[in-house]
Amino acid sequence: MINVIGLGYIGLPTALMMAAHGVEVVGTDYNKELVATLNAGKTTFKEDGLDDLFQDALKAGIKFTTEYQVTDTYIVSVPTPYDKFSKKVDACYVVAAVKDVMKVCPKGATVVIESTVSPGTIEKYVRPVIEENGFKIGEDINLVHAPERIIPGNMVYELLHNNRTIGADDKAIGEKVKKLYASFCQGDIVVTDIKTAEMTKVVENTFRAVNIAFANELAKICRHDNMDVYEIIRICNMHPRVNILQPGPGVGGHCISVDPWFLVGDYPSLANVINESMKTNDSMPDFVLERIYEIMKEKGLTDISRVGLYGLTYKENVDDMRESPTLQLLESQQRHLAPGLKVYDPFITSDVVDNQYHSLDSFLDAVDLVVIMVKHNEIKENMSKLADKVVLDCHNICDLDGVYHI
Ligand SMILES: NC(=O)c1ccc[n+]([C@@H]2O[C@H](COP(=O)([O-])OP(=O)(O)OC[C@H]3O[C@@H](n4cnc5c(N)ncnc54)[C@H](O)[C@@H]3O)[C@@H](O)[C@H]2O)c1
Missing domain, CATH: 3.40.50.720 (NAD(P)-binding Rossmann-like Domain)
Structure with missing residues (x-):
């Protein structure tokens, strides 16, 4: 047994x-x-x-x-x-x-x-x-x-x-x-042997974290100089030996946002790329928050409480919220003492944060700017409902006109 x-x-x-x-x-x-x-x-x-x-x-x-x-x-x-x-x-x-x-x-x-x-x-x-x-x-x-x-x-x-x-x-x-x-x-x-098995698992997740960080860093560089990171990655990936991942609003979950830190903690003077990668990934929710304020200014929106975060989980189509970029962003916003953003996630039925909605339609009625934090199937299937909204699409999944990206 x-x-x-x-x-x-x-x-x-x-x-x-x-x-x-x-x-x-x-x-x-x-x-x-x-x-x-x-x-x-x-x-x-x-x-x-x-x-x-x-x-x-x-x-x-x-x-x-x-x-x-x-x-x-x-x-x-x-x-x-x-x-x-x-x-x-x-x-x-x-x-x-x-x-x-x-x-x-x-x-x-x-x-x-x-x-x-x-x-x-x-x-x-x-x-x-x-x-x-x-x-x-x-x-x-x-x-x-x-x-x-x-x-x-x-x-x-x-x-x-x-x-x-x-x-x-x-x-x-x-x-x-x-x-x-x-x-x-x-x-x-x-x-x-045991130590090799331990290291192997941590290295696999570290490999993913570092590669995600590279894409996130490219997104920041491209934003700084007004270049299209998605088009650049698409073209680069046509090279036979290049395979860049997609940038996003941050990394969560119980693995990729956690395990690479073990190597930083155990080998602080050696794990430099890993340390910087983790810091880059952890900086993304704040980067999204800055983008929200930039876009509000550009669009003449003044009421932050009419900004809505779509998605609370750390990735699409699951109900796991641990270390999620949305929770990190909300925490960061609270530190800045700004009034609450609206939040909705079809996978989270209980109340876990302030200003949380439980239906897509009522959430959309309450906001002018929608930030796509998680690419759940639900939002992909309901993209037309965002047609009259300002949209910050952190995953490049929305093909409506005038959409903003990270
Ligand atoms: N979640 C993932 O995607 C994932 C993927 C691969 C590996 N892992 C690893 O698997 C491990 C478990 O992760 P998880 O996501 O399943 O965690 P979890 O928090 O979902 O589940 C852990 C469970 O263990 C129970 N528990 C804790 N201490 C206990 C004890 N002393 N006796 C009895 N029950 C106890 C808790 O009540 C909880 O239900 C972690 O090391 C994680 O890094 C997780």
Whole structure:
């Protein structure tokens, strides 16, 4: 039996996928409300294909509980934020979860850390917890790192198809855990050592962050000298060895806006490009705010409370708001003591910020300037409703005349 610890954006689909593929799974989360929701037959977030997968897993007998189980394999999928001051990974959730696993796990058990951690974290923080509990790693407890790579919005497909990395001290244990993931994963599964697996996952997200930062920096340069960044990127990308990403209003989520900081925190004198890239990405919400004021001036608009931000989530067609550029922009605006912007997101049904609307039409009635912060399908399908508005399109998706860009 597998005990998946942490049933959030990563743990839940992983647990469901394993159960739906014939593995006996119990999912554990210390959030009672979340466990009650799952036990009431409801999923806890929106994701394509998640509800069907949930039904398959229920039929296969998956269980949800707040209790840690006595079993032979644990998969730990708890948050790994970064410390805002040191930028280093904050391993406190992982350490707490492993401590609780140690209270129940029998000798011979395998502990798989799925959470993303910086290189050396498992050595520094997880091994001591296991040893303090009197277990000898490699003899009494096997320790494995299996970082997750899926992207919200396409999680179910990517769980099935992405390649994976398994890090283990002992190749045979790595191969055993590989078999477990191969119960559902159709991608290649590479077995390596733990530190390489840790570094690989962080580097992948850092690669993305740096490339996004490059596009964002180009957008700023082009804005400064009145050049069309989208046309320039389009032409550059016709070069056979150039593939520039698109600029945007910032970076959010629990991965690309977080994990690269781990390298800055751990290697402050070496991670220069990464540090500057993260700063560039983090500066984008403020850059959008400046654009809003510039455009208002140009259009003779004086009432900031008639400016509306479309989208609260960190990316399109998901309900995850963590570190979202819109939240960063609102925070920045509050620091400037400016009155509230209006906000609307079709994926966020509860009230999470001031001046939030719950229907596109009432939101549009309340604003003169619409800022497209997130490219949800809904706005793409309703672009004609923006025809009489001033539009700041942060994703270059609007083909109406007179649209402004970042
Ligand atoms: N969200 C993503 O897109 C994504 C993608 C790849 C990797 N990851 C990594 O996966 C890990 C999990 O991220 P997430 O997005 O699923 O986080 P999350 O916040 O959505 O879920 C974590 C869950 O763990 C539970 N939890 C925390 N400590 C616990 C404990 N000690 N015992 C039991 N339950 C506990 C929380 O209640 C929560 O439900 C992180 O390391 C993250 O970096 C996330």
